[in-house]
Amino acid sequence: MMRLIVLVFTTILFYTTVAAQENSPYSRYGLGDLSPNHNIITRGMGGIAAGYTDFQSINFINPATYGNLGYVEPEVVRTNPSYQRSTIFDFGAEIDSRTLKSISPASKYTSNNLSISYMQLGFPIKIKKANRKGLFFGASFGLKPVSKINYKIAKIQKLSGIDSLGTIFEGSGGLNEVNTGAGIRYKNLSLGFNFGYSFGKKDYSTKLTFLNDTVHYYASNSSTKTNFGGTFLNAGLQYEIKLKRRAVIVLGAYGSLKQTLKGSQDIERQTITTDANGNDVKIDSIFKNNIKGDIIRPSTYGVGFTFRDSSGHWLFGADYEATQWQDYRFYGQPDLVANNWKIRAGIEYYPASYNTNTKKYFNFVHYRFGFNFGPDYIKVNNNLPEYGFTFGAGFPLKLRRGYFETQSSLLNTAIEIGSRGDKKSNLRENTVRISFGLSLSDLWFRTQKYY
DSSP states (O other): OOOHHHHHHHHHHHHHHHOOOOOOOOGSTTTTOOOOOHHHHHHHTTTTTTTTOOOTSSSOSSSOOOEEEEEEEEHHHHTTTTTTOOEEEEEEEEEEEEEEEEEETTTEEEEEEEEEEEEEEEEEOOHHHHHHTEEEEEEEEEEEEEEEEEEEEEEEEEETTEEEEEEEEEEEEEEEEEEEEEEEEETTEEEEEEEEEEEEEEEEEEEEEEEOSSSSOOOOEEEEEEEEEEEEEEEEEEEEEEEEGOOOOEEEEEEOEEEEEEEEEEEEEEEEETTSSEEEEEEEEEEEEEEEEEEOOOOOEEEEEEEETTTTSSEEEEEEEEEEGGEEEEEOOOOOOEEEEEEEEEEEEEOOOOTTTOOOOOOOOOOEEEEEEEEEEEEEEEEEEEEEEEEEEEEESSSOOOOOOOOEEEEEEEEEEEOOOOOOOOOEEEEEEEEEEEEEOOSSSSOOOOO
């Protein structure tokens, strides 16, 4: 297990270095292009999270599920008090291909990107006296990206008396989170929270070049670089309703408070020229450093449910999520953003039963489908409708285990096909995202005994 984790971290560092960067003009607004914030399992089901829980993965959207990391059925507690759930190391990565289509002028651009989706460790907290009374605990910590900023846009326009003006808009950055959380389950009710630190940067520049045959004008480069960070808190709850014949409904809700990020900003304005090698040479500049300010990240809430049938083969779920983006401010200034909502729905099918022969491998695969839709939080002229269709699968990496073997590994995959904008939008963005992840579980923190 430890060797595999070391390999994973090495691979992550390598891919972080060599990964290409996507180019999305929409990432210049707000906090940038929002990253998918769900684990790979729920991405295959449209992104449902409020009522979803699973002992082989970590649902960090609703921290109430952390209590289920340590949950053991009451009859097991009575017959085997030393039994405990496994610790889970869950991580994901994604490859996405974006195609931008412009109506006026008619053009098309495609970019590809490889990035890390999240790294999360979840573990049960075993307290025998509390477990016997029906109290179960779990905790988690990890790291994930929240948004990405990466764009480079060139524009040429004619100006009266000057001839032409070339403009290059360029930006980079994004927001990330490091989080830790805990959850508790008592009977059918689960509660949990995440606490952590958000950090990121937003760098953008505008370069102006005058194109004139008779009069020479120096070019200019205006850049603004901002680093910001701050603590955050979100919480969630779930309630399990047991129906006849072992069917189960789980109701869930989660939410995050409005967050204030403290920023430090450097502004520079340059007059530049170009040398014989095509490099920019600074002629003159003015700058102002370490300007303090606040970035307001809005609050979010979500509600939903899942239903698992009595056979254990089928799971259905749906979520509603809303974010108050009109509260967003960057150094006191609003942006082209608006309140948005999203509806998610998904289904999972698991063919195997308790007596299924392990030679029939594909009966032990989890098959998932889903969709989501709602307006994007970026509002340029008009609302941008956003929708996606998803499907995925969870593949067990080993069906047979030895008597003393405690490890369990699951390979999860998801494919998301989405679109931002419609025929009324001058710039439409289509995305195909392939996500894959591993859920690795084993018994950690055990006291060894010799007889």
